[in-house]
């Protein structure tokens with residue numbers, strides 16, 4: 734999709750620190766990390782948020798979550814991690830391309846909001 738920051742990252746038009754890629758998924762380090770490990774996992778086919786996943790193939794959605802598990806293993810997050818997907822304005826979603834944050838590498842806050 735034109736003018737989508739994360740589509741541009743997938744296309745290589747904007748640089749990113751890749752940690753994982755397969756046919757359906759791309760994952761890279763968040764530019765403003767909020768934990769020692771902070772990775773974004775995104776589907777290669779543009780969909781704006783979880784609110785729009787009716788537009789998405791189940792296999793693409795499942796591939797994102799399977800990639801989360803693989804990446805957590807790859808990053809050595811043996812003691813756990815948090816997966817967050819901000820959806821819409823109330824959740825302060827700032828990039829309208831579905832993404833799953835993987836946060837870990839430390840004891841995370843008990844409160845999520």
Ligand code: AMP
Pocket residue numbers: 738747749761762763764765766773818819825826827828829
């Ligand atoms: P959200 O606020 O849930 O939409 O998350 C968007 C995330 O994208 C934020 O954590 C940003 O720090 C991150 N971000 C924005 N631009 C970039 C970029 N060019 N490379 C990596 N992460 C980015």
Ligand code: ZN
Pocket residue numbers: 734737738739740741779780829830
């Ligand atoms: Zn996009």
